[in-house]
Amino acid sequence: MYPAKPTVATASEPVTGMAAPPVTGIPISSPGPAVAASQWSSGLCACFDDCGLCCMTCWCPCVTFGRIAEVVDRGATSCAAAGAIYTLLACFTGFQCHWIYSCTYRSKMRAQLGLPDVGCCDCCVHFCCEPCALCQQYRELRARGLDPALGWDVNAQKAANNNAGAGMTMYPPTAQGMGR
Known part of the structure; x- marks a missing residue:
């Protein structure tokens, strides 16, 4: 008298005889590995731990910034290129806005290394004491085994030589452009 009820699969019963629907949409990559939070290796006002760096940063902050x-x-x-942009921003704005450019690199560095704020935002740190902020970043890179004075290529090569066969994660290669 009544028609038979159609069979409905539940979550516990798989549907047999039916093909799975095609996967559609935009693939979403999983986020990269979480960076463990760590602390700065030196304080913001520890500029005199390295007097040479302190002097270079006070008189030529574009060099320190470019290396970082x-x-x-x-x-x-x-x-x-980074040092030239920093210098041009400083010169054309009357030494008023160059810190905005450098604070973006502090934010990038903190994200890469899992470093905390030092009590206020990165822009405030660079606005209030640009030389101290640059010195702290430079010292932090050194403390983590990277020498900014050598440049990225030499540091990457040293890391590759030191970690050959050690199974450590290396940074991916950088994008290359066309050159002459």
Whole structure:
């Protein structure tokens, strides 16, 4: 009298005889490995731990910044290019806005290394004491085995030589452009 009820599969019963629907949509890559939180190896006001670096940063902050930027960008930005942009921003804005450019690299570095804020945002640190912030970043890279004075290529090569066969994760190669 009543028609038979169609068979409905539940979550515990797999549907047999039916093909799975095609996968559609945009693939979402899984986020990279979480960076373990760590602490800064030196304080913001520990500039005199390395007097040479302190002097270089006070008189030529573009050099210190350029070196940091090259390592943080993993060679995508050269020391000379980053230093030149920093210098041009400083000169054309009357030394008022160059810290905005450098604070972006502090944020990148903190994200890459899992470093905490030092009590205020990165822009505030660079605005209030640009030389101290640059010195702290430079010292942090050194403390983690990267020498900004050598540039990214030499640091990457040293890491590859030191870690050959050790199973450590290396940074991916940087994007290459066309050159003459």
